[in-house]
Amino acid sequence: MSESVYRILDASLNRVGEGLRTLEEYARFVLDHPAHSATGKQLRHDLAAAAGRLSKVRLLSARDTTGDVGTTIGLDSEASRESITAVVHAATGRTGQSLRCLEEYGKCIDVDFAADIERLRYVFYDWSARLGVIAESGQADRGASRRNRIRDARLYFLIDAMSSDEALVSHVAALADAGVDVFQLRDRSASDRTLFRRSLAGAKAAGEAGALWVVNDRVDIAAASGADGVHVGQDELPIGAVRGVVGPDVLIGVSTHDVDQATEAVRGGADYIGCGPVFAGRTKSFDAYVGPAFLSDIVALDLDIPAFAIGGIDAGNVRSVIDTGCVRIAVTGALRDADDPVAATRVLKATLLGK
Ligand SMILES: Cc1ncc(COP(=O)(O)OP(=O)(O)O)c(N)n1
Numbered sequence: 594m595s596e597s598v599y600r601i602l603d604a605s606l607n608r609v610g611e612g613l614r615t616l617e618e619y620a621r622f623v624l625d626h627p628a629h630s631a632t633g634k635q636l637r638h639d640l641a642a643a644a645g646r647l648s649k650v651r652l653l654s655a656r657d658t659t660g661d662v663g664t665t666i667g668l669d670s671e672a673s674r675e676s677i678t679a680v681v682h683a684a685t686g687r688t689g690q691s692l693r694c695l696e697e698y699g700k701c702i703d704v705d706f707a708a709d710i711e712r713l714r715y716v717f718y719d720w721s722a723r724l725g726v727i728a729e730s731g732q733a734d735r736g737a738s739r740r741n742r743i744r745d746a747r748l749y750f751l752i753d754a755m756s757s758d759e760a761l762v763s764h765v766a767a768l769a770d771a772g773v774d775v776f777q778l779r780d781r782s783a784s785d786r787t788l789f790r791r792s793l794a795g796a797k798a799a800g801e802a803g804a805l806w807v808v809n810d811r812v813d814i815a816a817a818s819g820a821d822g823v824h825v826g827q828d829e830l831p832i833g834a835v836r837g838v839v840g841p842d843v844l845i846g847v848s849t850h851d852v853d854q855a856t857e858a859v860r861g862g863a864d865y866i867g868c869g870p871v872f873a874g875r876t877k878s879f880d881a882y883v884g885p886a887f888l889s890d891i892v893a894l895d896l897d898i899p900a901f902a903i904g905g906i907d908a909g910n911v912r913s914v915i916d917t918g919c920v921r922i923a924v925t926g927a928l929r930d931a932d933d934p935v936a937a938t939r940v941l942k943a944t945l946l947g948k
């Protein structure tokens with residue numbers, strides 16, 4: 594009996610490994626989603642750890658691929674896949690079934706192995722359901738495109754609500770044309786109604802100009818106005834709660850002030866981080882400044898998501914930021930207070946691009 598059980602376990606372990614890898618590649622290369630990719634990787638590691646409880650020799654000696662009657666039974670539905678979504682569904686089904694096989698037959702050999710697989714199966718169900726929802730909703734492209742664009746971004750501008758929709762729209766168009774890649778609506782004094790209207794108008798103007806539109810703090814206004822992203826600080830809603838409101842394809846940015854906060858933001862599923870305050874500026878005052886040394890630490894971490902240096906950065910000190918290896922900045926005063934914001938944008942962008 595145990596020879597046959599080892600044969601089943603060997604085949605199922607291989608099937609689960611392949612299925613997890615198929616789904617992980619979807620999270621990594623289709624969705625560009627760091628947190629979902631990390632979960633896939635973790636599941637593969639957990640599978641290997643659970644398999645380590647079984648005798649490798651017995652597993653391998655039970656393997657008999659040429660004598661396996663199942664290898665010659667092929668279904669027409671498996672010969673081709675009509676879409677990436679179909680690949681995701683097939684891999685999810687196969688992996689879930691094989692995990693159940695591992696758990697049930699594993700109980701005949703090692704109860705701790707079976708218990709490990711049961712835990713893994715629950716994490717898998719949650720993860721694959723989330724991937725399935727993204728695939729089914731057709732949102733993969735939107736989320737992936739936004740993640741690609743924030744990765745390519747260099748210059749991020751925190752803009753206030755300005756005096757009218759028209760003023761905001763023409764400023765966004767001019768600065769996007771000059772090189773701003775991402776706009777963040779940040780205005781503590783505007784009413785909710787004004788923020789909502791400006792965000793609707795700003796998101797449209799930014800989108801038409803090929804830039805991203807992010808809303809500061811206000812998850813509700815970001816969701817209601819169709820923003821590309823929302824930015825939250827350490828004292829605001831945690832990433833999981835924000836994700837629950839905005840869904841899978843809206844970018845979540847998180848402010849970080851030390852290395853622990855940065856790694857925690859990546860682990861929690863942030864799409865980018867702000868790192869500061871680097872220098873003293875005119876927009877917001879702080880008790881302490883992290884300086885370029887913090888940026889060097891962030892660069893050394895080689896995070897999976899882009900990091901934007903923020904705080905008092907302007908044309909006069911941007912080179913000391915770039916010297917750390919950090920080539921993305923977020924600014925307010927450098928463009929808001931410039932005599933010629935378009936010219937200031939061009940100078941900053943050219944410097945970031947090494948021109
Ligand atoms: C890109 C970026 N980085 C950091 C911040 C600061 O966010 P937070 O700490 O929540 O402070 P407020 O901006 O809300 O005052 C940011 N907004 N954007």
Ligand SMILES: Cc1nc(C(=O)O)sc1CCOP(=O)(O)O
Binds near residue numbers: 870873923
């Ligand atoms: C809003 C904000 N947050 C920061 C942080 O470090 O978290 S620094 C900052 C101010 C950014 O404006 P300026 O470029 O004018 O200094």
Ligand SMILES: [Mg+2]
Binds near residue numbers: 809824825
């Ligand atoms: Mg905030």
